Amino acid sequence: MVVTQPAAELRRLVGKFALLFAFIYLLFLMTGVFRAIRGPSLAVEGWPLFLIPGAAFVPAVVNAVRLHRTSDPDRLKTLWPRCAAFTVAGMVLIVAGTIAISKIGSMR
Numbered sequence: 001m002v003v004t005q006p007a008a009e010l011r012r013l014v015g016k017f018a019l020l021f022a023f024i025y026l027l028f029l030m031t032g033v034f035r036a037i038r039g040p041s042l043a044v045e046g047w048p049l050f051l052i053p054g055a056a057f058v059p060a061v062v063n064a065v066r067l068h069r070t071s072d073p074d075r076l077k078t079l080w081p082r083c084a085a086f087t088v089a090g091m092v093l094i095v096a097g098t099i100a101i102s103k104i105g106s107m108r
Contacts, residue, residue, distance in 0.1 A: 008073065011080040015064030018087040022057045022064075028094055029054075046104040049097040056090035 032050035063083035070076060 005073075008071070008076055011076045012067050014080045014084045014087070015067035018057075018060040018064040018083050021087050021091055022061045025053055025057050025090060025094060028098075046101050049101050052097060053090045053093040056086050056093055060086035060090055 029050055032047070036047075060083055063079050063086065067076065067079050067083060070079070
């Protein structure tokens with residue numbers, strides 16, 4: 001029988017959400033690739049907007065993996081806030097990038 005600690009599992013849940021939102025970011029990147037294949041419908045200034053959220057999601061995924069690999073309570077306490085902060089920052093950057101890309105597309 002495996003005994004789980006509720007506090008540790010809740011902290012690991014943050015890591016699971018980080019991995020979920022990183023997958024959503026990969027879907028966001030794939031839409032950018034498909035837009036590039038379809039034709040140059042986006043100005044050159046808009047392409048870096050697809051890559052900027054990756055600066056937040058890479059550390060979020062690294063921290064999420066570390067969250068799931070450790071059972072040390074002190075390490076969990078330091079990892080989950082960083083993982084949550086990077087995940088929220090990445091989601092904000094995705095939303096802002098999507099809005100900016102739609103504005104750039106409507107200017108053409």
